[in-house]
Amino acid sequence: MYEPKDIIAILANNVRKTMSPFGIPKSMVNGWWKEESLPRNGETLLVTGLMYQLVPFIETATTWLARYEDAKWAEYLPYSRFVPPRLSGLGLAMITPAEAKRKAAGHLKNIVKAMRASGRRFGYQPELDEYSGILLYDLGDQEGFVRHAKRVAARLKGAGVTSIVTVDPHTTYALKVLYPKYADASFEVRAYFEDLNLSGAHAGETLSIHDPCFYGRYLELSGASRKALGNLGYACADARRSGLFTSCCGGPAESISPKLASRIGAKRVEALGGSGERIVTMCPICLHNLEKAGADVTDLSTVLAGGLKTA
Amino acid sequence: MSAVNPAFLDELEAYGENAGALCFNCGTCAAVCPLDGGHFPRKMIRYAQIGAVDRIREESRELWRCLHCGLCTQTCPRGANPGEVILTLKRLFAAEWRKS
Numbered sequence: 418m419y420e421p422k423d424i425i426a427i428l429a430n431n432v433r434k435t436m437s438p439f440g441i442p443k444s445m446v447n448g449w450w451k452e453e454s455l456p457r458n459g460e461t462l463l464v465t466g467l468m469y470q471l472v473p474f475i476e477t478a479t480t481w482l483a484r485y486e487d488a489k490w491a492e493y494l495p496y497s498r499f500v501p502p503r504l505s506g507l508g509l510a511m512i513t514p515a516e517a518k519r520k521a522a523g524h525l526k527n528i529v530k531a532m533r534a535s536g537r538r539f540g541y542q543p544e545l546d547e548y549s550g551i552l553l554y555d556l557g558d559q560e561g562f563v564r565h566a567k568r569v570a571a572r573l574k575g576a577g578v579t580s581i582v583t584v585d586p587h588t589t590y591a592l593k594v595l596y597p598k599y600a601d602a603s604f605e606v607r608a609y610f611e612d613l614n615l616s617g618a619h620a621g622e623t624l625s626i627h628d629p630c631f632y633g634r635y636l637e638l639s640g641a642s643r644k645a646l647g648n649l650g651y652a653c654a655d656a657r658r659s660g661l662f663t664s665c666c667g668g669p670a671e672s673i674s675p676k677l678a679s680r681i682g683a684k685r686v687e688a689l690g691g692s693g694e695r696i697v698t699m700c701p702i703c704l705h706n707l708e709k710a711g712a713d714v715t716d717l718s719t720v721l722a723g724g725l726k727t728a
Numbered sequence: 729m730s731a732v733n734p735a736f737l738d739e740l741e742a743y744g745e746n747a748g749a750l751c752f753n754c755g756t757c758a759a760v761c762p763l764d765g766g767h768f769p770r771k772m773i774r775y776a777q778i779g780a781v782d783r784i785r786e787e788s789r790e791l792w793r794c795l796h797c798g799l800c801t802q803t804c805p806r807g808a809n810p811g812e813v814i815l816t817l818k819r820l821f822a823a824e825w826r827k828s
Binding site: 418420421422425426555556557558559560630634635658661662663664665667669670673674677681684685 | 743744762763788789791792793795796797798799802803815817818819820821822823825826
């Protein structure tokens with residue numbers, strides 16, 4: 418386990434100086450939209466919160482963290498604060514495999530595909546799409562989180578945004594619950610799968626659903642994802658712990674203890690694998706951590722977009 | 729020997745909504761916690777109730793093993809919101825680190 422104080426100091430410094438937990442220039446993180454011909458304006462603004470896009474870099478960073486966890490070298494971590502965030506971010510970006518970045522972009526393209534097929538009208542303005550700061554909140558750096566949330570909220574409010582569609586549970590929770598409470602910013606926030614109107618015929622395939630904690634418990638949205646899949650003809654099997662009582666994938670522990678994250682992830686994979694069905698989830702962190710634990714996991718967006726082919 | 733501070737829970741309110749006083753230490757939170765092992769988070773909540781700040785400080789790294797998954801809060805029979813108590817304790821220490 419790393420010293421929480423050291424990890425928080427690094428992440429908070431990165432967010433304060435670059436708006437990103439890893440200090441990676443946004444142009445290197447968020448490029449998926451360029452081939453999508455998305456309108457800038459719409460009744461609702463798509464805000465990804467950059468979580469899907471950041472996962473490839475999280476994978477790289479946690480691989481290195483896992484290598485030195487509990488090793489003597491971990492004592493030198495505090496000295497990394499002397500490295501400018503953009504420099505360390507650039508380094509991280511360079512060693513992150515392009516294939517992982519393409520995969521992350523693919524999920525977002527599939528989400529857009531599903532929303533378009535549903536007739537959902539939305540706009541996208543990449544300059545307004547920022548990381549929500551949720552990791553600082555989870556780690557207890559309230560001052561850092563509130564400062565960042567106010568910066569992000571001010572940009573959205575300044576652009577006249579009132580309605581937002583989100584793609585991951587962490588950003589959804591931050592914008593829907595935390596921003597009104599701590600950043601004096603209230604938006605109408607909906608997860609992308611809440612308003613889908615798709616149809617298809619996949620009778621016969623049963624999916625094993627892993628509800629992310631923020632969707633299943635904090636936001637009580639388990640029914641919405643099952644309804645979207647049900648409309649495409651899929652049947653959903655619930656793991657022993659699901660919905661309001663879902664069990665964690667381990668992902669939130671990654672920054673402090675990759676070993677702990679792996680242990681929790683392996684337990685969850687074991688619980689999900691009992692039915693032998695394809696495992697589906699709807700959170701980039703869950704997706705990454707369950708895959709790392711050895712599961713063959715599919716993102717909800719892949720299933721929805723794939724289902725459209727025969728719809 | 730550890731000093732206790734009965735006013736500690738009140739002091740914690742500066743860092744978050746705190747229902748820790750409602751906890752009657754049944755241990756449901758520790759039983760359902762995915763970390764499964766030991767008495768987390770029950771032990772920390774008990775320390776907070778009696779204001780055993782030195783003990784919390786000694787074992788403060790444990791707070792960051794918490795996944796903030798909320799299963800303890802969902803299952804707490806007293807509505808004591810164990811997850812929020814842990815998050816509030818994290819905020820207390822994180823704020824101290826910032827000042828230092």
